[in-house]
Amino acid sequence: MGDDRPIIGIVAALEQARYGAWNSLCALTPFTYVEAVQRAGGLAVLIPADAEVAEDPDPILDRIDGLMLAGGSDIDPATYGAAPHSETIGTVPARDQIELALMRAAWDRDMPVLGICRGMQLINVARGGTLHQHLPDQVGHGEHRRVLGSFDGSEHDVELDPSSLAARAAGEQEHVTKSHHHQGVDAIGDGLVVTGHSSLDELPEAIEAPERTYVLGVQWHPEADPDSHVVDSLIEEARVYRAARSA
Secondary structure, X not given: OOOOOOEEEEEOEEEEEEEOOEEEEEEEOOXXXXXXXXXXXXXXXXXXXXXXXXXXXXXXXXXXXXXXXXXXXXXXXXXXXXXXXXXXXXXXHHHHHHHHHHHHHHHHOOOOEEEEOHHHHHHHHHOOOOEEOOHHHHHOOOOOOOOOOOOOOOEEEEEEOOOOHHHHHHOOOEEEEEOOOOOXXXXXXXXXXXXXXXXXXXXXXXXXXXXOOOEEEEOOOHHHOOOOOHHHHHHHHHHHHHHHHHO
């Protein structure tokens, strides 16, 4: 029997990692993203940084039914025409390049795309938007990343527009989220609208594309919340996309 689960491509981070006796450069993603896709009925595949894919992403997109842009390191400010802030660290241009290429090509073919944390920011940059590079400079506090490297005590409310894709994906208008970021959306990219704001300071927390079937960015981490339905919404749309493409 074949596996008919919709295939979700997740671009892997490129990070130095320690495992066993080794400490080397790795293509990896936290397993919480994979588990969230699997729980929702999808099949997760990792897409590593690849210069040829960055040049021509279509052969990869031909093989998947949805794209997930995961969290991770800061995006290189050069991608949105800015000089780096002193707090912008650990950028990985090879990852930026492949994700930007995949996002733009997925947009053109109306493939379902979910961006999580960094992934929401990546969607915005791919559409010509910009980022705040260090939120404490903008909002006057560090509540969006309370404990570095942990979601402990990270919860805060996000208000979602009632008729938005974000609210439908979350299943509610007032949504408790797990947050861990120090950057955020500034100028909004072409074709995108903000449909969610933080209750802490009105920071944009959800963006989407009204002219596309399913392009959603959330600044929080639904993959870290077993009760969240956001990843489920991506799998549902990917299943529809897969069926339509097969037909």
